[in-house]
Structures are given as C-alpha cells and as structure tokens.
Amino acid sequence: MKFTSLRRCIKNRNLGSPYILSDCDVVVDGDSFFKDTYSNSNSQYILGPDCDRYADFLINKLSIFLDSHVKCHFIFKGATKLNMDERQKFHESIIHDRIVTKIKTAPYFQPLFAQDIQKQVLEEMDIKYFVCEYDSIEAIIGVARKLKCPVLTNKLEYSLFGVSCIPPNFVLYIKGCNKLICQIYENEKVKNVFGVYNKTPMLLALLNENGIYFEQAKEIIDDMEGDATWPVVKWVKRQRQATIASTVLKGIHDNEHRDAFNKVHERIQTLYLYPFCNLAVKYFQKNKVHSLFRDDKKWFAKGISNGRIAPAFIDLKKKGLVFGSMLMNDMKRPDAMLAAVEIVSYSHCLLTNSQSSTITFIGRQNDRTCIQEISNHWDRKIPQRGIFTKHRDGKKIKMNDCDVFKEFLEVVLPGSNFRYHFLFVPQDCWLLIITLVYYIFKKNEDFLNAAYCVLLSYIVLGPVSKQVDELKKVESILNSSKDCVSFYNNFKRMFDKVDLSQKYNSSVVHSFSEFQHCLQNMNYLNKLCGEKIPCTVYHDTYNASFIYNAFMFFKDKNDLMEYLENKCAGSIYLEMFKKVVDGFEKCLSAVEVFAKNNVLEASVISNEIKT
Template structure:
C-alpha cells in the first residue's frame, strides 16, 4: 500500500498520546529496522561499522527493557512478484543513474552487507523475541497482535487499516526517564472513522482512489479536478476524506465511475471489494506466530511438507535462499562497488550454487544469477571452483528423489556437508589445522582463505591483513577492555596454541589506543580516500563471509561457530588501515603491522598466529 502523504495526515491530525509501559507490542521488523542504519548516521561507504551499529541498536532497544515492554518482532524474507519487479527496477536505477553524495546518508537501496545480520545478533543478545517469515509478514503481525490484543509498531501505513492500534515510527519513539515509559503517538482506526464520519465502505473507496500500487496510471485525475481537490498529496487526502464523508456511497461511486474507462470501472469495483475485506480483517495465526508463542520451537515431522518454511523460521535457511529456492534466481550485490568489475557477489557463486543444490537435492539446473548490471547468467554453466568439475560434486547423502531436509535437521550434521564443500572447493585444505583456531575465528579465516584463492592469490593480501586485524580488535581487544578481564599474563609469551586468554588487558589497552584513529572518519578524509576500485574487494569479502555463514547454518555441522559480525568487521577500520599499507610490499605491510603492535606483544602474537594459519593453509592448496 502506498498512499502519498497519508502517514503525514495521520501524524499531524490523527495520533493520540500514548505511553507504553508494562505492556506488549508487535513490531513489523522489516520496516522498523530498515531505516535504523541511516538514523544512526554512521558511515556506510566502506561497509558496516558493525560494532558501532550494534551499540546504537542496544541503546535504541534499551528503552523497551526500561519500560518493561515485551516485544515480538516479525521479519519477512522472500519477496512477492511485485516486490521482485521493484527490486529489479532499483538495481537498474543503481546502474543507469543512481547518484549519491559521498558524505551524504545512504540511499534507500544501498545498505551495508551485514546490516540485517547485526540487528538480529543484537536481538538475540538482548533476549528480544523475533521470528522470520518465509514471505510477507504483515498477516502474521496482525494475527499476533489480535491474539495478544496489543498495538503494532511499524513504518508501513497498511497497518493503520488492520483494526489493531497502530504506532508509526514517525515521529520517533522517546523514552521518558521521569515516567519510565515510552512516549509515542497511536492511531486507532475506529476513532479515526468516527471522527471523520467514515464507514468501512467509504474508507475502502478512499484507499482505492489514493493507493498508487493499485492504479499505477492514476486514472482519477479528472474526478479529483471535478470535485475540486487541492494540489499536494497532504491537502488532497484531507479534502478527499471530507468530501467522501459528506456524500452517499451511491453518489460517490457514480461520480468516480463516469470518469473511468469500462476496464478501469471493473477494476475499481474489484479492488474496492478487496480493500473492504482488508480493513479490520481477522488473520489466522500461522507457523511464525506459533513459533513465538510456543517458546520459539517448531517441530518438523518426517516428510514434512512445510520443511522449508519451518527451516526459515528456525533460522536454518538464510534470507537469500528463499527467493533462490522458489524462483530459481539470485540477485547480485547492492553495495557501492566498482561498476567495471564483476558483481561483488559473483566471487561467492559456488557457495550459493552448492546451497541451492542441497536445497533442491541436485534435481534442478536452472538457477539464474541476476547481477547488478541486469545481466542474467545460468549459474550451472559458470564456476569458479579450483577443480576441473563444473560444480561441487553431489555428496553421497543426497540420494535421488529424496528431500535432504524433508525430515528436519536432526542428523544432518553427521553428513559433514560443510566440510565436504570446503574439501571440494579448496582441495588439500587441512581442516584439523583450522580447528585449532578460536571457534569464532574459524569461519572468518576460512572465508579469508576462500576469498584469497578466488582472487588467485593463494597468499595473504593487504586486504586480508586488514580484515584479520579488524577481527582481532573487535573480537579480542575491545571485548577484553569492556569486561576488564585481566588474565595476569605479562611479558612476551610464545603462543603455542591460538588462545584469546593469552592476550593481556594491558596490551589490549595499548593496541586500542594505537589503532583508535582507524575507527574514526572525517568528511575530508572520506572524500580523499574514497575509491570504488579499492572498495570492491572488501565488498566481495563481506559477501563471501555472509555466504559462508549461510551455508554453515544450512549444513548445521556444529564445528564452526557462526560469525558475530559486530565482533568481526568494521568497514571504516578495515578500509582505512588497508589504505595506510596499500603501497607497501606484502612483506612491508606485515612489517608495518608488527611495528605498530610492537608495544602490545600479546596482541601481536595472537594476530600473527592467525596469519600463520592462513598462510600455511594456503601453501598446501
């Protein structure tokens, strides 16, 4: 639903004062979170400032904890056909003429790679309940709010017509320390209709006349002129509501229809019935609602026809796999990157293809990759594997005419499907060596190795050095300072095993002070160092890391802890540090890092141990 300026009409004229405290709310996560990175005003050009964004989200959601407001958050995953077309159009716009200010806020269709992952990480950390729907989440939001008899918080104006109290996120919610409550405005449909003298039928006519997603060619202009509605959407909406309230349904319809073609007349009548049924509708709770209300558990039966939906709900199946599975298509990168290079997601094509083959049990061969230039490729005819085959071979457990995940994920880990992929795509890899790493470092290092090999380097690159240092800072140094956890290890120990506990608090303080400037970015500095060609490989790595995590979650192997992105990757830090060493030779870059961290020896030793694993692993490939 897209009614221009109606959200402003509601904000100015229809919101009632509301104070949330000791209550429950349902939050439409798709719309609520989408603009939060922009609201945070964090840089986005070099990738997500993940740790700072996580801090921003914690602070934002702390108001719900303080006010004792129980939140249930629902996200949507796949797109409808209409949304697929919109996404395609956005991609086309990005390539053919999207402009953005280097120092400006991120455009709506440019979001950091890890943005969505991070807000789910923070929700998990804070114990806030959420669920992911296979497709659209609106019906389940309404069903849950009806069941709990609570309001819905969203940016989406369609919820205003649901019959449940609607709290728009504009103006922003505000926590009042004095009252211990969240101050907001609330829209109540019954109050709105009584105040404006509207019936359900007349309100449905208003929606059909103004919703640009129903009549995209706007055939009502003659009618608007005939009843002398003012120009400007805000004033037009208010005047139209007044005019409708003063006329009978019969008069309204006759005035509208006489200005329409026979085809549009039929469409008007059909759409008005649909909207009439939509207003105040009762929705049936589905699997997502049951998951939230049943202690976040979902039973997958043997040969369960809902195995895919339940896999999405239980977070085994990643966001990008939904459209891939249902429409046999995979969209390319949406980030700022080098337009003259391959789509940044293309480097991860074999990871994506393997996941597709597992989900379809190798029974389809028509997966298409739609890159950021709107070019379409059949993925099964393309491969970046280091083997001579066109794809990762079919694992023995994938028997013909059998749905691998049809009985759920119990026992899937025994197949070692993730290890199978690594051994096929990186022949000669020593996974026992990888498993000597700290658990939260394994997927980062594996992704770096995969990234370097796909770049035909087979050795550590300047980009890899910078990325690995970001993990050390966010995953080891800063957490140790935050918890003030001093392990009382002094001197320069010779690290035999790769153990975070051997890194001392004093050295963390030193490293944090030395490297702090790389986390900050001025406007003039941004303009001076911004280079899409240099940014491109970092976008490739971010996609690679995310796709590795998606595959690992699908394979449910248990040997590799999912990456916590806000403890791994800060885009500004990574790019700025890389920029400072980019003109050095490979050995010179490593020497520069050693020199920088020489006064923090345990941090340096830990970092060099990670580098050693990467280098020795790639030497054998």
C-alpha cells in the same frame, strides 16, 4: 499495498494521543523501526559497514525497551514481489544513482551486513523476531490483535485494520522511571474520524496506490484533484454497502484491472475481519523456533521465519533469481556479487534438491544492467536432507547429523582440512578464515595483504574490545587487564574516519566489496546447513574504516608484524593474532598445494596417454 496519501492524511489530522509504554507487549514493524538507523548512527558507508559502531547504536536504541520491561515482538518483511521488468528498472535506477565523478557526491546507500547486524543484535539481546516470505502486514496485524497490544510502526494506516499504532520516532525514554512516553494512534479514534466503518475495506482498496486499477478507480470519484483521501472518504460514505462493490467494478473497464481490484479487496476484507497469521502467532507463543521437517509443506516458510533461511533465498528458490551488488565502487570491474555466485549456486541446489543450478542473474556490466543465466553442476551428491533439523524414521524422529557445509568445502576447497589447521583458532572466526581462503584462492590472489587487516579487525573488535568494554564497567584497571587496553590503544587511530578525497582507491574498495559478498553468502549457506560452525558475528569482526586504514598504513604482512612486535611485545593478544594468522596461512597453503598436485597429476596422466 501502498497507502502514502492515507498515511499522510492520518498524520496531518493530529490524531495521536499521549501514551506510556511499560510492563507490556508491543509488536514492532522491523523494517519501519530500523529504517535510516545506519545513516543515523553516523557510520561511514562508502568503504563498507562499520559493524561495531552500528551495533552499539542499535543496542542503545533497543535497551530503552528492555529497561522499561516492554517485550518486543519484531516482524520483518521478506522478498518484494516484482516482475522481471520492474526488477531490471529498479537495478538500472541504482546504477544511475551510483555513477559519480567525485566520491564526495556519492549518494547514501545502506552497506552490506546492515540487515544481518539488526537480527544478530536482536538475538544477542534475546529479542525474538519473525521474518515473512513477502509482505509483513498480515503477520503484524494478526500477532498484534492476538496479543491485544499496539504496533510500533510508521505505517499509521494499520490503525484502520483494528490495531493501534505508535510511530517509532516519537518514543522517549524517562530515565529513572523505566517508562517510555510516546504518541499512539488508537484504532477506535482513527476509525471514528473516517466514519465509514464496515465499508473500511472498500475505502482501503480504493486508496491502495500500488493497484494497477488505481487510475481507473479515480475516475469514479468526484473532485479527485490533489489529495485523493477525503474525496474517496466522502464518496464511500454516500454509497450503500450492498451496491458499492458493483458500482466500483462498473467503473473499472479493463478485466485485468477488475480482477486485481477484487483480489486486493478480498485480501483487505480478510485482514480487516480475520487477520490470521498462524505461523507468526504460534512462533511468538512458543519458547523455541520451528523445527524443519522435509515432509512439512511449510518447511521453507518456517526456515525463513526464524532466520535459518536468508530472505535473499526466497527469490532464489522460487524463481531462480539472484540480484547483483548494490556496491558499485569500480565500474570497470565485474559486478561484485559475481564473486559469490558459486556459493549461491550450491545453496540453490540444496533448496531445490537438485545437483544442477541455473540462476538468472540481474546485475551490472560496466555502467549498464545485464541479465544473464549462470549454470553450475555439482558431480558430488548434494544431500538436501542435511538442511533439515530432524528427520522421521518410521514413527521415530531423529536428529540430523549430516554436515552438508563440510561437504561443500571439500568440493570448493579440497585439501583444506580446516578443522586440523584451526586447532588453536577461536571457533567464532573459522568462517571468516574459510571465506578469506576461498576468496583469495578462487577469486583474487592479490587480496592476501588485505586478509591480514581483516584478521586484525577480528582480534581488535572481538577478544580485545570485549575485554575493554568489561573494564569500562569497573572503576580501576587491574595490572592483568592493562594488556588489552594497551593493545587497543595502539590501533585506536585506525578507527578514524577516512579522508576519501585523499585516500580513496576504487579498485581496492571493490575487492573488499567482493569479499563482503562472499562472507555474507558463506554465512547464509552455513546457517542453511544447520550452523555446525558458528556464524560470523559481524559487529565482533568487521569495521571497514579500521580495515581500510590498516591496509593503507601497512605495506604488507612483514610491516604489520614488525609494528606489532614493537608496540605489543609480550601481549597475549599478539600471540592470539599469530595463531589466527598461522591457521589461515596453513589452510590456504594446504588448498594451494592440493591444487598444484592435482595439476601435476593430470599433466602426468596426459603425457602417459600421448606416449
């Protein structure tokens, strides 16, 4: 549903009143709250996400609520309901916007990982969030009315559904007072201004701009030139409640449009009178996430709700749809998302309990949208039970100890034996290394030098930066702590903004985009499988400016290691980096040797058959 005209009308009537938030609950429309936050963080986006900088911006934005003792309940929407034609047109419009002759004229777009970072920051700050399968309006209104608290959202029309709304951009923090000053659009005040009361659901149904019946419904109303809101309000006021529905339906001649109107009207009536969203309400009332049981009809919705199942998997499971990359750096090369299709295919099999996957891929071929079917069959048994938290054995409930992700790696990277090679590697970068090995071995062997820059980004953003941040909290720097400061300072300039007019290489950036898609989908699969390996924390791992600058500055691994030995000799972080690199190289070498031996073995068998 879409109420742009109504929202503008409420805003222009100056119905907001001063309000103080402190020691209270608030439901937060996550999509509204985080909208434009990446661009507002002044982080570059062409090269990929500067995850740490964006996360710092979000932490500062969220901290004012914690300091004011405001308990936030974040709710996000899931997938958008569009048919195939609408999705194709949407993708075509993106391609059209991204085709530029000069990099300086590239329009803004939200880079990969941004939405994942939002949720990771919330988890880090111990703020609960809930993700809906589709639209979030039921969950937002249901939880707000249950908790009897306002909603932080730009969608001021929610104030006609029985909740009070606070625009996120009008929230100011008073230092020292632990209070937030804001503007609130109170439900009763807004409702009284419109004055249609019990006929409000009909008013909202008529003002829904997404309804296919909208143009026909406008013909019923007099004086509909310009803003539609007030003519509709006046018309609804004049009608009798008992006959208004039949009057509207008589004016909508098309049967399909009439059915669509009835469905929207019924949905709005339910929202207005009985806004139940039990799954969301129970989620915020519990102190733990929903467990997943195979025999639970709501297992998929529950998995989506707590982030166990990525929103990208909604259309994948229900319609077999995968959407191409929004990152279009080199039009001559294939769609960047194709690099991760094998990982997505395995996820599809897990979600549908099948050995085969056929997905419809809506992506890019050169400068055009293309739709293609991609099929994969896995010979090795894929145990769907591995994605469930627990399983029932008679009357007993047992924890699931199946490691599905490990089985996936044994199929796609046979011989990797990563746990053996990662004995001296921190667990929080295992998935990063696994993805680097996967991308280099399966997709792009020329990415090797870039891999060392990605691993260096992990060291500088993770172990080093965490220690530097701790030091900023104390007045003096101990001798034992100077190591991390010195190491950080030697790479500080790598965070500088890249002059893209001088240093932009579209093919290199495209390779990084492919790797980002692999890393994201490897994390999605790992989380779906129960996260036996810690997922990648993007803001402790990936800064695209740092990685690109390092890649352009160092010729190869030898050049990088020589620089490190000269500048950071004796540093514990240099030794840590060497161990991470060693684990990466041994894992990659093991996969390559295994593949080579298999080729030789197959060749010997072939020769024996011939003789």
